Amino acid sequence: MRVLAVHADLIVFISRYWQTTCTAVRAGEEGFVIDSPIYPDELEGVSGVLEQAGFPVSGLLATHADWDHLLGRLAFPTASLGCGESTAERLAAEPGAAQRELRSFDEEQYVDDRRPLALGGIQALPVPGRLSLGSMQPERELELYPADGHTADGTAYFIPWLETLVCGDYLSPVEIPWLSPGGSLDAYEATLERLRAIIERAQTVVPGHGRPLGRDEAAKLLGEDTAYLQALRFAGADAPLPPGRQTDAQRRIHAQNVEQVNA
Ligand SMILES: [Zn+2]
Numbered sequence: 001m002r003v004l005a006v007h008a009d010l011i012v013f014i015s016r017y018w019q020t021t022c023t024a025v026r027a028g029e030e031g032f033v034i035d036s037p038i039y040p041d042e043l044e045g046v047s048g049v050l051e052q053a054g055f056p057v058s059g060l061l062a063t064h065a066d067w068d069h070l071l072g073r074l075a076f077p078t079a080s081l082g083c084g085e086s087t088a089e090r091l092a093a094e095p096g097a098a099q100r101e102l103r104s105f106d107e108e109q110y111v112d113d114r115r116p117l118a119l120g121g122i123q124a125l126p127v128p129g130r131l132s133l134g135s136m137q138p139e140r141e142l143e144l145y146p147a148d149g150h151t152a153d154g155t156a157y158f159i160p161w162l163e164t165l166v167c168g169d170y171l172s173p174v175e176i177p178w179l180s181p182g183g184s185l186d187a188y189e190a191t192l193e194r195l196r197a198i199i200e201r202a203q204t205v206v207p208g209h210g211r212p213l214g215r216d217e218a219a220k221l222l223g224e225d226t227a228y229l230q231a232l233r234f235a236g237a238d239a240p241l242p243p244g245r246q247t248d249a250q251r252r253i254h255a256q257n258v259e260q261v262n263a
Pocket residue numbers: 066068069169208209
C-alpha cells in the first residue's frame with residue numbers, strides 16, 4: 001500500500017488491489033476517513049499510520065456501496081459509518097451483498113485472516129448537503145454532491161479548506177468509466193458535468209482508484225472520459241478506449257459497458 005501525505009491534514013492510502021483509495025481528513029480534534037483499502041494488513045496500516053500522525057477518526061464515510069469501498073469498519077470497528085442517502089438505500093435493499101462479495105474476493109485471493117464486516121447502523125446523509133467537522137471550527141464543512149452513474153448510488157465529497165475532491169469511481173487514471181449493473185450512461189455523464197464545476201475549485205482530486213490528481217490532470221481525464229462515453233453512446237463496441245487505458249482488463253470493462261448500454 002502506498003501512503004501519501006498530500007497535506008498536513010490530508011493523507012491518501014492507495015491499496016495494492018485495484019489502487020483503491022482511502023482518504024483521511026483532519027480538522028482540529030475531528031477527522032474522517034473516506035472509503036478503504038482492501039487487504040487486512042492495509043486496513044491495519046491505516047489505523048497505525050493515523051494514530052502515529054495524530055489523526056483523530058470521528059467517523060467513516062463511503063462514496064458508494066461497492067464492497068471495495070466499504071471496509072473502513074474493519075480498521076475502526078466502533079466508528080460510525082456515514083454515506084449519501086442513495087448509498088444507504090442501496091445497502092438496505094441488498095443486505096449482505098458487500099459481505100458476500102468480500103468473502104468471494106478473500107477466497108479467490110486466499111485471504112484467511114479477515115474478521116467479519118459489520119455494516120449495521122449506517123448514517124444516511126442528505127445529498128446535496130454539508131457535513132460539519134470540528135465543533136470549534138464551524139466553517140469547516142464537507143460538501144456532498146450526488147455522483148451516480150458508475151452505480152445507482154454515489155456521493156462525491158469536496159473539502160473546501162483543503163481544496164480537495166474525493167469523487168468515488170470517476171476520473172480514474174487507471175480505469176475507464178465503468179457502468180456497473182445499476183449504473184447508467186445518462187447519470188454518468190451528468191455526474192461528470194457536475195464534477196467539472198467542482199474541479200475548478202480543487203487543487204487535488206482523489207479518484208476511487210489510482211493516485212491523487214492535480215486540477216489540470218483531472219480536467220484532462222474528464223475530457224477523455226466524456227469523449228469515451230459519447231463514443232460508447234454512438235458507436236457502442238467500436239468506441240475507442242481513452243488513451244493510456246487501453247489494456248485487456250479495460251477492454252473487458254468496455255465489453256460490460258456495451259452490455260449495460262444495450263440492456
Ligand atoms: Zn471501486
